[in-house]
Amino acid sequence: MTKPLRKAVLPVAGLGTRFLPATKAMAKEMLPVVDKPLIQYAVEEARAAGIQQFCLITGRGKTAIVEHFDIAYELEATLRMRHKEAELRMLREAQLPPGAMVTVRQQEPMGLGHAIWCARAFVGDDPFAILLPDDLVLSETPCTQQLAEAYYQTGGCVVAVTEVPRDQTNRYGILDIGADDGRLVEVKGLVEKPKPEDAPSNLSIIGRYVLRPEVMQYLGMLERGAGGEVQLTDAMAKLIGQVPFHGLRYEGRRFDCGDKIGFLEAQIAFALKRPEMAAQVHAFLKNYV
Numbered sequence: 001m002t003k004p005l006r007k008a009v010l011p012v013a014g015l016g017t018r019f020l021p022a023t024k025a026m027a028k029e030m031l032p033v034v035d036k037p038l039i040q041y042a043v044e045e046a047r048a049a050g051i052q053q054f055c056l057i058t059g060r061g062k063t064a065i066v067e068h069f070d071i072a073y074e075l076e077a078t079l080r081m082r083h084k085e086a087e088l089r090m091l092r093e094a095q096l097p098p099g100a101m102v103t104v105r106q107q108e109p110m111g112l113g114h115a116i117w118c119a120r121a122f123v124g125d126d127p128f129a130i131l132l133p134d135d136l137v138l139s140e141t142p143c144t145q146q147l148a149e150a151y152y153q154t155g156g157c158v159v160a161v162t163e164v165p166r167d168q169t170n171r172y173g174i175l176d177i178g179a180d181d182g183r184l185v186e187v188k189g190l191v192e193k194p195k196p197e198d199a200p201s202n203l204s205i206i207g208r209y210v211l212r213p214e215v216m217q218y219l220g221m222l223e224r225g226a227g228g229e230v231q232l233t234d235a236m237a238k239l240i241g242q243v244p245f246h247g248l249r250y251e252g253r254r255f256d257c258g259d260k261i262g263f264l265e266a267q268i269a270f271a272l273k274r275p276e277m278a279a280q281v282h283a284f285l286k287n288y289v
């Protein structure tokens with residue numbers, strides 16, 4: 001029987017060096033797109049897919065993220081006194097039920113695979129989603145929901161994939177593909193950051209996954225891969241052949257908000273989706289550019 005997908009792991013322990021100096025004293029995941037921090041987009045997307053339990057993998061300097069999901073009594077009292085009902089509602093909507101979020105500290109940033117392994121007690125024997133908050137997906141159906149549907153359909157691991165330019169394969173986890181119906185792709189192999197000449201395809205994994213818990217036993221070997229880091233891609237590759245493993249060409253557009261250009265593009269795209277500001281932003285862009 002396919003177990004229901006109720007858990008998500010959100011790794012936020014990276015150093016965010018591409019965003020220095022902004023990330024010197026502030027977590028990258030708290031950077032706002034329009035008016036909402038990246039981490040909140042990720043949590044909302046997961047909740048829309050039926051996820052109820054969250055594990056944040058944190059590191060030094062990330063306490064603001066934990067604060068963000070706590071109740072802010074004094075702020076709420078002040079807002080109430082000033083009759084700021086809309087703002088109060090906004091805070092409440094972002095609130096998680098008590099006990100829905102736990103945090104685990106990754107003491108050293110040894111790579112994404114190591115960060116995920118830190119959640120092994122939380123994951124237990126259950127399937128789980130992974131959302132990298134710096135990847136933001138603008139779509140009709142939330143990306144994690146699309147993955148969850150594919151997980152229920154296949155019963156195995158599903159990763160969100162997109163085509164990248166051939167000369168950029170050395171930045172991503174790349175698929176070696178089998179059967180392909182144009183949407184769901186059978187994964188025959190996975191390689192982390194291959195050189196363009198060695199890349200088996202140009203289909204790349206983005207920061208959305210639904211994995212079976214068996215991946216933890218391979219992560220636990222703590223083998224170092226590309227860049228000397230414990231790579232999630234390497235552990236996932238070991239699952240191929242044991243459980244169904246697919247890539248999903250999700251509907252939507254991904255913005256890499258860990259990168260300056262991607263972050264700026266996301267600001268514009270998300271602002272243009274907001275009815276109260278779209279016209280003004282559009283007019284500004286037209287005149288300014």
Ligand code: UTP
Pocket residue numbers: 011012013014015016017018019028057106108109110111112114115132133134258
């Ligand atoms: P990135 O590759 O974006 O690394 O990590 P980073 O450190 O956050 O940013 P740069 O490259 O220095 O600018 C992808 C995801 O994996 C998490 C990050 O928080 C991010 O969500 N991560 C990475 C960890 O949690 N731990 C690690 O050891 C490495």
